[in-house]
Amino acid sequence: MEGGAGCDDLTAWELVPAWQCSVVRRRFLERGSGDETPRGGSVCRILIESDATDPLCSQLLPYPINHWTPLTMGEGECDIIEGVLEGMRAGERCKVVISSLESSSCLQTQELRLTLQLHSFTPGRDSWELSFDEKWGSIARHKQKGGVRFREGDMWGAAHRYSLATRLAVTLQRVVPAEWDPEFQRVRSELHANLAACQLRLGQPHNALLSATRALGLQPCCTKALYRRGLALSMLGEFKQARADLRRVLELEPASKPALQALRDLERREREQRGQLARAMSKLFN
Numbered sequence: 029m030e031g032g033a034g035c036d037d038l039t040a041w042e043l044v045p046a047w048q049c050s051v052v053r054r055r056f057l058e059r060g061s062g063d064e065t066p067r068g069g070s071v072c073r074i075l076i077e078s079d080a081t082d083p084l085c086s087q088l089l090p091y092p093i094n095h096w097t098p099l100t101m102g103e104g105e106c107d108i109i110e111g112v113l114e115g116m117r118a119g120e121r122c123k124v125v126i127s128s129l130e131s132s133s134c135l136q137t138q139e140l141r142l143t144l145q146l147h148s149f150t151p152g153r154d155s156w157e158l159s160f161d162e163k164w165g166s167i168a169r170h171k172q173k174g175g176v177r178f179r180e181g182d183m184w185g186a187a188h189r190y191s192l193a194t195r196l197a198v199t200l201q202r203v204v205p206a207e208w209d210p211e212f213q214r215v216r217s218e219l220h221a222n223l224a225a226c227q228l229r230l231g232q233p234h235n236a237l238l239s240a241t242r243a244l245g246l247q248p249c250c251t252k253a254l255y256r257r258g259l260a261l262s263m264l265g266e267f268k269q270a271r272a273d274l275r276r277v278l279e280l281e282p283a284s285k286p287a288l289q290a291l292r293d294l295e296r297r298e299r300e301q302r303g304q305l306a307r308a309m310s311k312l313f314n
Contacts, residue, residue, distance in 0.1 A: 060119035067152030068102035078142035
């Protein structure tokens with residue numbers, strides 16, 4: 029079936045978006061018909077064909093292999109497959125290669141090859157077509173499922189969920205009723221703080237710093253955001269600013285064991301840094 033239509037675009041590999049620590053490419057084997065493609069809320073009937081014994085299938089794809097199954101676009105069920113489905117038309121079939129980066133250092137890779145067929149899909153709607161209540165409900169679902177993924181150790185999946193929720197929240201900020209605004213700002217702050225937690229686990233202190241700062245812009249006394257910004261600053265070597273954030277956490281929550289431990293770790297790192305500097309200066313002048 030590969031390249032069955034004989035068109036150049038059927039044999040060209042292309043990168044598709046993926047939130048996982050992965051590189052994903054697809055190549056069309058069969059073209060579909062019509063101009064419509066899946067949108068948010070579209071329920072897609074898909075078939076994933078692969079070697080079911082490959083352990084990467086169960087690690088990366090929460091769907092049955094070699095059986096037709098539904099997938100709802102925009103729900104973050106599997107960002108890899110959703111990325112592949114973007115731009116596909118009914119009846120299309122493509123070959124997919126997923127290069128999964130195994131470790132947080134992204135030094136080792138494994139490769140998974142599969143074919144994906146999109147049989148059909150229901151009409152979806154873009155975010156601007158959703159009502160306030162629909163968006164608010166979707167934000168709550170993404171936040172809840174992000175927490176589930178975080179507790180399961182799936183940092184990429186959790187970050188993806190929180191990012192989907194924050195993007196939806198941006199579209200609501202001008203239309204939130206006044207009586208809802210305090211709760212809305214609290215939820216937005218929590219989403220950014222939760223995203224910062226994921227980014228710290230993923231070794232992304234710069235991103236965590238930005239996310240935690242956004243959370244504090246919405247809720248200045250959010251201790252989770254202060255703590256996570258303090259950790260990000262410490263990882264970046266900004267010890268003075270990190271100490272200020274961690275001490276602020278202890279002002280608000282004097283019994284916070286994580287903040288106390290983070291301050292001890294920061295002081296230890298400062299002592300080590302001063303010791304290294306002193307040894308370097310001693311060698312320079314001796």
